[in-house]
Structures are given as C-alpha cells and as structure tokens.
Amino acid sequence: MSRPAKVLIDLGALRHNCQLANSLSPESKTMAIIKADAYGHGAIQVAQALEDLAPAFGVACIEEALELREAGIQTPIHLLEGTFSKDEIQIAANNNFSLAVVNHEQKKALLNCQLDNSVQKPQDTFLLRKDPIKVWLHVDSGMHRLGVQPDEVASSYQELAACSHIQDDIVIATHFACADDLENTFSTEQVRRFQQGLAALDLQSFDESLLSSHIPLSLANSAALLGWPETRAAWNRPGIMLFGSSPFSAPHKEADKLLPVMTFKSGVIALREIPPGETVGYAATWTAARPSRIATVAIGYGDGYPVHAPSGTPVLINGHRCPMVGRVSMDMITVDVTDLPDISLGDEVILWGGSLSAHLSVNEVANCVGTISYELLTRMPRRTPREYIGH
Numbered sequence: 001m002s003r004p005a006k007v008l009i010d011l012g013a014l015r016h017n018c019q020l021a022n023s024l025s026p027e028s029k030t031m032a033i034i035k036a037d038a039y040g041h042g043a044i045q046v047a048q049a050l051e052d053l054a055p056a057f058g059v060a061c062i063e064e065a066l067e068l069r070e071a072g073i074q075t076p077i078h079l080l081e082g083t084f085s086k087d088e089i090q091i092a093a094n095n096n097f098s099l100a101v102v103n104h105e106q107k108k109a110l111l112n113c114q115l116d117n118s119v120q121k122p123q124d125t126f127l128l129r130k131d132p133i134k135v136w137l138h139v140d141s142g143m144h145r146l147g148v149q150p151d152e153v154a155s156s157y158q159e160l161a162a163c164s165h166i167q168d169d170i171v172i173a174t175h176f177a178c179a180d181d182l183e184n185t186f187s188t189e190q191v192r193r194f195q196q197g198l199a200a201l202d203l204q205s206f207d208e209s210l211l212s213s214h215i216p217l218s219l220a221n222s223a224a225l226l227g228w229p230e231t232r233a234a235w236n237r238p239g240i241m242l243f244g245s246s247p248f249s250a251p252h253k254e255a256d257k258l259l260p261v262m263t264f265k266s267g268v269i270a271l272r273e274i275p276p277g278e279t280v281g282y283a284a285t286w287t288a289a290r291p292s293r294i295a296t297v298a299i300g301y302g303d304g305y306p307v308h309a310p311s312g313t314p315v316l317i318n319g320h321r322c323p324m325v326g327r328v329s330m331d332m333i334t335v336d337v338t339d340l341p342d343i344s345l346g347d348e349v350i351l352w353g354g355s356l357s358a359h360l361s362v363n364e365v366a367n368c369v370g371t372i373s374y375e376l377l378t379r380m381p382r383r384t385p386r387e388y389i390g391h
C-alpha cells in the first residue's frame with residue numbers, strides 16, 4: 001500500500017460552481033481565473049473541465065498561459081498582469097492571449113511594438129492565429145496595486161483604440177480590495193471612482209447598469225459576483241468560488257451553494273496510549289491532561305498541511321471531528337482520538353474537504369491557522385499526488 005496522503009479533485013463540483021457563477025449573471029461572460037495552477041487544483045485538468053463553461057481563462061503570467069496552450073487548450077487566455085517584457089507581446093499575439101494593460105510602460109510597449117505576422121513555423125504546434133491583440137485596460141479604482149488612474153482612463157483608452165494592431169473591443173477593468181466584506185462601503189466607492197473614470201468616454205445607458213455599457217467592462221471577482229450584484233458586467237472574473245471556497249466569513253445565500261472541489265486526505269499510520277503529563281511532538285508543545293489515545297497521521301507540511309496549525313485544529317477521522325495536537329512535522333501530525341469509539345490503523349483522515357455529510361471547510365482550517373483558503377489551496381506541493389474524480 002502506498003502512502004495515503006493525497007488530494008482528490010472533484011471536477012463535477014468544479015463544474016457545478018462554474019455553472020453557479022454563470023447563472024448569477026446570465027448576460028455576462030465568465031473568465032475563470034485559474035492562475036497559480038488553478039489555485040492548486042491543476043490548471044490543465046481544470047481548464048479541460050471548464051472549456052465548455054468558461055469562454056476565457058485568466059492567469060498571472062505567460063508561462064501559465066503557454067502551459068495551457070501546450071496542453072491543447074484553445075480557449076482565449078488573459079494575462080491579468082499584462083506582459084513583463086516586450087518579447088512577451090509577440091508570444092501573446094501568436095497564441096491568442098489577451099493582455100491587461102496595467103501601467104503606462106506596458107501601454108507604450110504595446111503601442112510601439114512591431115508584430116511579426118510571418119508564416120507560422122511547423123514546430124509551433126500550439127500557434128493559433130495572429131489577429132490584432134485583445135487588450136484589457138486596468139483601472140486603479142482604489143486598490144493601488146495596478147492600473148491607470150481613473151482620470152487617465154479616457155486618454156489611455158483612446159490611444160489603445162486608435163492602434164491598428166489592437167482589437168476594437170477593449171475591455172475596461174478594475175479589481176476590488178474589500179468585496180469579501182459585505183459591510184464595507186469601499187466597494188461602492190471603488191465603483192464610483194471607476195464610473196468617474198469612464199464618464200469622459202460618454203458611455204450611453206451606462207447609468208442603468210454596468211452590464212449595459214457599450215464598452216465591455218469587468219469588475220467582479222468571486223466575492224463581488226456573489227455579494228455585490230451591481231458590479232456584474234460584461235465579464236466577471238471568479239476564482240476562489242470555482243474551487244468551492246466561500247469568500248465570506250458568514251453564511252451567504254449564494255456562496256452556500258458552492259461545492260468543495262478539493263479533499264485533502266490521508267490515513268492513520270500509528271496509534272498509542274499515553275498517560276496524563278506526557279507530551280506529544282517536536283518541542284513538546286502539547287501535554288495530555290488525561291489518559292489519551294494519540295493517532296499519528298501521514299500528512300505534514302511537506303504535503304501542504306500548514307506548519308502553523310495550532311493544537312486544536314480540527315481533522316475528520318472516519319467522519320468524526322477531533323483535534324490535531326502538538327506541532328506539525330514534515331510528514332506527520334498527531335491527533336487526540338481519545339473520544340473516538342473505534343479507530344484502527346489505515347482509517348481515513350480528512351484535513352479539509354470531504355463529503356457533504358462529513359465535511360471540514362478549508363476556510364475553517366485557514367481561520368485556525370490565521371491564513372486564508374487561497375494560501376492553503378495554492379501551496380500544495382508536487383509530492384502530494386492528485387486524483388481527479390467526477391468528470
């Protein structure tokens with residue numbers, strides 16, 4: 001029997017979540033954000049599973065985009081941070097990647113580039129076509145990370161629109177800082193600043209809704225798509241919700257329909273009884289207060305389990321919650337199973353995910369550790385085998 005540590009990826013749940021994203025705003029198009037190896041779920045497998053549901057994919061860099069093309073994915077791919085060097089513009093044009101323009105340097109490089117439209121070389125098997133480049137102009141509406149300022153939107157847009165090697169239907173986009181906090185009015189303020197930037201472009205019917213703008217707009221990440229309906233526009237850009245993790249800390253009517261995609265699991269590899277006063281694990285950080293039964297589980301920080309998980313972080317053994325105790329080692333954790341009636345070597349341990357009847361949310365584990373689900377999901381190491389089910 002091989003080491004039981006593994007990650008199960010439920011592609012049926014992934015598709016369900018993408019269908020939910022689509023159904024929330026049927027007039028919009030979904031750009032599925034699958035950067036960082038699809039938040040740790042495997043970008044190629046995720047893209048293959050979503051090809052018929054998402055008309056575009058968003059990634060962080062050209063390497064991530066090329067990986068998808070080389071795997072035969074033909075869907076348009078968007079580079080959310082644009083290009084990092086001038087040579088990437090040609091690669092993007094060759095491969096039908098759309099580019100974010102997030103600063104003036106990128107804009108200048110794009111306007112001044114000379115695209116080589118020569119005949120495709122036979123070895124470039126993933127070369128698709130060389131139409132004008134599709135561009136998304138990114139606006140800094142308050143996150144202050146990337147984007148042109150709202151008062152530069154009209155001039156930047158017009159410069160880009162006048163360029164012959166740039167497609168006409170430029171998308172204007174922004175990104176929210178606090179959309180996961182439904183009480184925080186900063187999202188409304190960001191929409192206001194974004195609209196202010198667009199005002200100089202004189203968009204008809206724009207006041208009715210962002211969806212009715214004749215220039216395609218894009219604002220919503222998962223939290224905004226789920227919780228701020230007024231931010232839905234021509235393109236929505238959900239990421240974390242596709243993987244079944246709610247962006248909100250409280251229950252939410254729509255987010256509660258999401259299904260978890262990743263189940264992180266392993267098995268019990270040792271069991272022992274210890275008397276009160278004995279300690280467990282490195283640095284002897286946990287002391288038994290009663291006669292205790294300790295299960296050793298084959299999972300550790302070398303498999304993607306968070307090293308800072310404190311004693312008390314829940315795991316599921318045979319569907320029952322019990323507390324992890326002591327420090328997380330590279331390949332093992334220890335769990336107090338004193339209150340579990342029956343437990344044997346080889347029993348199943350779920351670190352997060354599971355079935356709907358016995359489920360531990362990655363958000364709950366992230367809260368215990370003081371991090372966010374995004375981090376736990378994206379940092380799965382290569383050593384942990386992935387198994388795909390449900391497609």
Ligand SMILES: Cc1ncc(COP(=O)(O)O)c(C=O)c1O
Nearest residue numbers: 033080175221222237238239240
């Ligand atoms: C520009 C942009 N859009 C959309 C997303 C997706 O965000 P989320 O995973 O919160 O839905 C991200 C993720 O960080 C992003 O950077």
